Amino acid sequence: MKRTLIAAALLASTVTGFAHAATPAKDTTIVLVHGAFADGSSWDKVIPILQKQGYKVVAVQNPLTSLADDVAATQRVIDAQSGKVVLVGHSWGGTVITQAGAGDKVKALVYVAAFAPSEGEVTANLGKDYAVPPGIATLQADASGYLWLPADSVAKNFAQDVDPATSALIAATQGPIAAKAFGEATTVAAWKTKANYYIVSSKDRMIAPELEQAFAKKINATTTTLPTSHVPMVSQPAKVAAVILAAARN
Numbered sequence: 001m002k003r004t005l006i007a008a009a010l011l012a013s014t015v016t017g018f019a020h021a022a023t024p025a026k027d028t029t030i031v032l033v034h035g036a037f038a039d040g041s042s043w044d045k046v047i048p049i050l051q052k053q054g055y056k057v058v059a060v061q062n063p064l065t066s067l068a069d070d071v072a073a074t075q076r077v078i079d080a081q082s083g084k085v086v087l088v089g090h091s092w093g094g095t096v097i098t099q100a101g102a103g104d105k106v107k108a109l110v111y112v113a114a115f116a117p118s119e120g121e122v123t124a125n126l127g128k129d130y131a132v133p134p135g136i137a138t139l140q141a142d143a144s145g146y147l148w149l150p151a152d153s154v155a156k157n158f159a160q161d162v163d164p165a166t167s168a169l170i171a172a173t174q175g176p177i178a179a180k181a182f183g184e185a186t187t188v189a190a191w192k193t194k195a196n197y198y199i200v201s202s203k204d205r206m207i208a209p210e211l212e213q214a215f216a217k218k219i220n221a222t223t224t225t226l227p228t229s230h231v232p233m234v235s236q237p238a239k240v241a242a243v244i245l246a247a248a249r250n
Helices: 002-027 047-052 067-079 092-100 151-158 164-173 179-183 209-218 237-249
Strands: 028-033 056-060 084-090 106-112 146-148 195-201 222-226
Touching: 002 028, 028 067, 028 092, 028 237, 047 056, 047 237, 056 067, 067 084, 067 092, 084 092, 084 237, 092 106, 106 237, 151 164, 195 209, 195 237, 209 222, 222 237
Parallel strands: 028 056, 028 084, 084 106, 106 195, 195 222
Antiparallel strands: none
């Protein structure tokens, strides 16, 4: 009888341990925020990796019409979650999560080759002390003031480390962004009160890698440097997912 009770206690302890180990995945949603010249499908290689680890994942579809509109779209997704949120932003998405991620529900921010402004800053001014990246010099504007990247620049500057078919798909599905969005100032800096992670793309031709390093240092982020283009989540999805998972588990 004594041995049976001991065995039962050990079994209960083991089951409890597994339950505790599984709790973070069950109680945490990973919210992915895309950048300019992209849409939610830019995360399609990362999402299955995160889901395989038991996490709920939601990719925001930013309208790219203004900072306020993109923040509102992201906030709606955050508000819809029942537990904690790890908020991930790529490129322009970094500005969005900086503004949208200050609430108590958000436990960590992950910046992927992304802008990380302070409160009161506008994204357009963040790179003024650095050389204009090659990709930025190729931006085109339509009659309504929306910016887009020509397909050849996507291949040369945005996603130069992916295969031609993937580059062509990125160019075809890109989301043009209202130029005015880059002139809208943030009013909060969520990174001041959150655990922060940053992925620097050392071969980025859309945001200067040195600027990315400066962002990572400013926000005191746990930093990973990858030898990739501006889209490491496409060219190195497993390594990007590993950083996101670290943020979710810690």
